[in-house]
Amino acid sequence: MTIAHDDVRSALGTDGAVSAAGQTQTQTQTMTMAGALNRALADAIAADPEVVVFGEDVGALGGVFRITDGLTARFGEDRCFDTPLAESGIVGTAVGMAMNGMRPVVEMQFDAFALPAFEQVVSHVAKMGNRTRGGIRMPLVIRIPFGGGIGGVEHHCDSSEAYYAHTPGLTVVSPSTPQDAYSLLRAAIDSPDPVVFLEPKKLYWSKGEVDTSVTAALGTARIAREGADVTLLAYGSAVPLALEAAEVAAGEGRSVQVIDVRSLSPFDDATVTAAVRATGRAVVIAEAPGYVSVASEIQARVFERCFEYLEAPVRKVTGFDTPFAPPKLEHWYLPDVDRVLDAIDTLHWEDES
Amino acid sequence: MQHHDMLPRDSAVRLIDADGVVTADPDYPLPDGETLLAAYRGLVEARRINDQASALVRQGRLAVYPSSHGQEACQVGAALAMAAHDWLFPTYRDAVAIIGRGVSPADAMVLLKGDWHSGYDVRAHRVAPQATPLATQLLHAVGFAHAAARRGDDTVVLALCGDGATSEGDFHEAMNFAAVFGVPVVFFVQNNGFAISVPLARQTAAPSLAHKAIGYGMPGQRVDGNDVAAVLAVLGEAVDRARAGGGPSLVEAHTYRMQAHTNADDDTRYRERAEVQAWVERDPLVRLRTHLRATGALDDAHEAEYAASADEIAAALRTALNTDADLDPEDLFRFVTATRSPQLDEQWQMLRGEIERSTADESVSSTSASTESGASR
Numbered sequence A: 001m002t003i004a005h006d007d008v009r010s011a012l013g014t015d016g017a018v019s020a021a022g023q024t025q026t027q028t029q030t031m032t033m034a035g036a037l038n039r040a041l042a043d044a045i046a047a048d049p050e051v052v053v054f055g056e057d058v059g060a061l062g063g064v065f066r067i068t069d070g071l072t073a074r075f076g077e078d079r080c081f082d083t084p085l086a087e088s089g090i091v092g093t094a095v096g097m098a099m100n101g102m103r104p105v106v107e108m109q110f111d112a113f114a115l116p117a118f119e120q121v122v123s124h125v126a127k128m129g130n131r132t133r134g135g136i137r138m139p140l141v142i143r144i145p146f147g148g149g150i151g152g153v154e155h156h157c158d159s160s161e162a163y164y165a166h167t168p169g170l171t172v173v174s175p176s177t178p179q180d181a182y183s184l185l186r187a188a189i190d191s192p193d194p195v196v197f198l199e200p201k202k203l204y205w206s207k208g209e210v211d212t213s214v215t216a217a218l219g220t221a222r223i224a225r226e227g228a229d230v231t232l233l234a235y236g237s238a239v240p241l242a243l244e245a246a247e248v249a250a251g252e253g254r255s256v257q258v259i260d261v262r263s264l265s266p267f268d269d270a271t272v273t274a275a276v277r278a279t280g281r282a283v284v285i286a287e288a289p290g291y292v293s294v295a296s297e298i299q300a301r302v303f304e305r306c307f308e309y310l311e312a313p314v315r316k317v318t319g320f321d322t323p324f325a326p327p328k329l330e331h332w333y334l335p336d337v338d339r340v341l342d343a344i345d346t347l348h349w350e351d352e353s
Numbered sequence B: 001m002q003h004h005d006m007l008p009r010d011s012a013v014r015l016i017d018a019d020g021v022v023t024a025d026p027d028y029p030l031p032d033g034e035t036l037l038a039a040y041r042g043l044v045e046a047r048r049i050n051d052q053a054s055a056l057v058r059q060g061r062l063a064v065y066p067s068s069h070g071q072e073a074c075q076v077g078a079a080l081a082m083a084a085h086d087w088l089f090p091t092y093r094d095a096v097a098i099i100g101r102g103v104s105p106a107d108a109m110v111l112l113k114g115d116w117h118s119g120y121d122v123r124a125h126r127v128a129p130q131a132t133p134l135a136t137q138l139l140h141a142v143g144f145a146h147a148a149a150r151r152g153d154d155t156v157v158l159a160l161c162g163d164g165a166t167s168e169g170d171f172h173e174a175m176n177f178a179a180v181f182g183v184p185v186v187f188f189v190q191n192n193g194f195a196i197s198v199p200l201a202r203q204t205a206a207p208s209l210a211h212k213a214i215g216y217g218m219p220g221q222r223v224d225g226n227d228v229a230a231v232l233a234v235l236g237e238a239v240d241r242a243r244a245g246g247g248p249s250l251v252e253a254h255t256y257r258m259q260a261h262t263n264a265d266d267d268t269r270y271r272e273r274a275e276v277q278a279w280v281e282r283d284p285l286v287r288l289r290t291h292l293r294a295t296g297a298l299d300d301a302h303e304a305e306y307a308a309s310a311d312e313i314a315a316a317l318r319t320a321l322n323t324d325a326d327l328d329p330e331d332l333f334r335f336v337t338a339t340r341s342p343q344l345d346e347q348w349q350m351l352r353g354e355i356e357r358s359t360a361d362e363s364v365s366s367t368s369a370s371t372e373s374g375a376s377r
Helices: A005-015 A033-047 A071-075 A087-099 A113-124 A161-165 A178-190 A238-251 A271-277 A294-309 A328-334 A338-347 B033-058 B072-081 B097-100 B136-151 B169-181 B208-217 B229-242 B273-280 B284-295 B298-323 B342-365
Strands: A029-032 A051-055 A080-082 A102-106 A143-145 A170-175 A195-200 A207-210 A222-227 A230-234 A256-260 A263-267 A282-289 A315-319 B087-089 B157-162 B185-191 B220-224 B249-254
Touching: A029 A033, A029 A178, A033 A051, A033 A071, A033 A178, A033 A195, A033 A207, A051 A087, A071 A080, A071 B087, A087 A102, A087 B136, A087 B169, A113 B136, A113 B169, A143 A178, A161 A170, A161 A263, A161 A294, A170 A178, A178 A195, A178 A207, A222 A238, A230 A238, A238 A256, A238 A282, A238 A338, A256 A271, A271 A294, A271 B342, A282 A294, A282 A328, A282 A338, A294 A315, A315 A338, A315 B342, B033 B072, B033 B097, B033 B229, B033 B284, B033 B298, B072 B097, B072 B157, B072 B185, B072 B229, B072 B284, B087 B136, B087 B342, B136 B157, B136 B169, B136 B185, B157 B229, B169 B185, B169 B208, B185 B208, B185 B229, B208 B220, B208 B249, B220 B229, B229 B249, B229 B284
Parallel strands: A051 A080, A051 A102, A102 A143, A143 A195, A170 A195, A230 A256, A230 A282, A282 A315, B087 B157, B157 B185, B185 B249, B220 B249
Antiparallel strands: A029 A207, A170 A263, A222 A256
C-alpha cells in the first residue's frame, strides 16, 4: 500500500481531534474527514457506555487509516480493541453484542476485506430485527473504507455499496465532507438499526469545517450546490468531482445543481425528485461499475418519478464494468470532470430557446 | 490449564451404557436420581414432540421438520444443564431443546410452520432465534457472552451446532474469538454422523471433533450423546467452568440422526439400514428407563404421568398446527427497520390496494357482498 499514513496522523494531531484533556469541545474546527470520524467515535464512546469500537489494528495502531487513533489510549481496551484477523468473526460477534445491549462499531480494513463478513451482514445483521418482529434490533455500525483514487493495489479500491444497498434491512450511508462524516457517524451509532457506513478513502485527507453540534438525519440527501439548469446526483468521492464539474460548467454559463445523495438506503426520493423536476435534467455520478448499481437505481428512480419533467434522458457517469483498475490505469477508469461535462453536454440543450 | 488437560478422552464419557448399566467415572459423577427422573420425563416428551411433528409434516401442517429423533439426550441434556438466566443459541434441529427452555410447542414451530421466521419471545425465554445458516449463530453466542462478561453478570451461553457445521469458517472464528477473549460459552456439537448425506469422514480427518478444542486453547471433551446422564455431567462441568471464569470449552456428543435429514430427504441413498438399526439398540430412552426401573426410582405411576404429559404436548402441537394463524400482510413491512422507510410504506400501500381490490371483487361475486366490501385493514 502506498497510503500516506503520516499525513493522517499529523492532521489528527494538529487539528486536535482527540483533545488531551478529553473534554468535549463543541466549537467549529477545521478537520480532515479522518479527524472528524475519529472525533465522532470518541464523542460517541464518551456519550454512551455501551458503544465499543473493534476490528483489525484499531487499537495501538489506530487503524491503517488512523481513524481510531488514540481511542484505546484514551478510553481503554474495554472500549476500543483489536480482534483476531477474521471479518466474519468481527461482525458475527457484533451481532451477539448488539443482542445483549451493546452498540458495536466495527471497522472493516478495506472494502474487499469486508466480504468474508458478507454472510453475517446479509443473513443476520440485516434480518434479525425482521426475524424477531422487532424484538431484537441491531444497533451496530459497520465502517468500511471504500473506493479508489488513492493508488491502491488490487482489493484495496473496490466499491461494494450495491451489495449492501440491495439488502433489505440495512441503512447505507456515505459522507463526502468532514461535517457529514462527523454528523452521519454520530447518527449511525445512535440508530436502532444496522448501518453500513462507507468512508470514501480518497476524501480521508480532505479538510473542512466541523461543528460537532450539527446533527444529520439518516435517509436524507443534502443539496451541496444550488443550480437551475441541471442536477448532478453523486455520493462519496463523486461529490467533490461533481462540484468541480459544476464550477467549470458555471464558467460556460450553465447553472449546475449538485446533490450529495449520502444516504444510499433508504434513498431520499423526495429531495431528489423535487430537485430534478425543477431543473429537468440529471446526471448520476458514481465510481462503482455502472451495471446493476446504486447509480443505475438512482437513474431508474429519477426516470420513473420525473419523466414528465425531463428535457433529456437521465445520464450516468460511472466506473467501467471491469474489475477496479490497477494503480497506473485508474485515471482512465475513474469518472473525471471531463466525462461529467461530456455527459452534461448530451442533455438536449439544442432544444432550449 | 496444562495442554494435556485440553485434550478429550480417547473414548466418549459414558455413565450409563446401552443396557442401562452404570459405570462409575472418576471425573464425572452420576447425576442424582431426581435429576435423572426429570431427564427421563424430558426424553419421553422429546420423543413425542419429534414423532408428532414428523406426523404433522406428513399431514401437510408443517412445511418441514428436521427431527432430533435419536438425539433427544442431547436436546434434553442441553436444556437441563443451563441455569434459568443462561442463554441458548440453537439451530433448526433444536426445537426440542427450545421447548425444554420453556418455549411453547406452538411458538417453537412457527418457523417450520411458515407463519414467520421465528415465533417466540427471545428475551423472555433467553433463547436466540433458531439459526439456519450453519455455524453463524456460534459467533452471536460469543458476542453475547462477551457483553455479559463485560457487564459482570454470570450468564453462560450454550451454543449448539452439528458435525457438518464444524467445517464452516464461522465455527473456526467463533472458537478462536471465544478462546482469545475468554468468554463464558460452551460449544455443544451434536455429532449425529451426517450432514444431510455426507458422513463425518468427509467433514474431518481429526481424531474427534472435540480434539479441535486444543487448537484454540480451550478444553474439549467427548460424551456419549445417547447417555443423558453423561451429557448432563459433562455439560454441567463445562457450564460451571464458564460461569466461574474458566472460559469456553467444546463438548462433542456422539449420537445418531435416526431419521432422514428432513421429510424431503431420502436416507436410503446414502446409508445402510443395518447401520441405522444398530443405533436403535443404543436408544437414549431405553437405557435410562432400564436404569431407573432397576433402581426403583421410576415406577408405573411416573410412567403414566410422563406419558400423559407427552400426550398433552402432542395435543398442543396438533391444535397449534391445525389452526391457521391470523396473518397480517402488513407485517412484511412492519419490522424490517425500527422506522419504516417511505419506500416500504409506498410498497405496503400498493399491496394494501391490491388486497382491497381483490376483497371487493370477491364481495361482488359472493352473495354476502353487502357485508364484505373493503373489509381489509
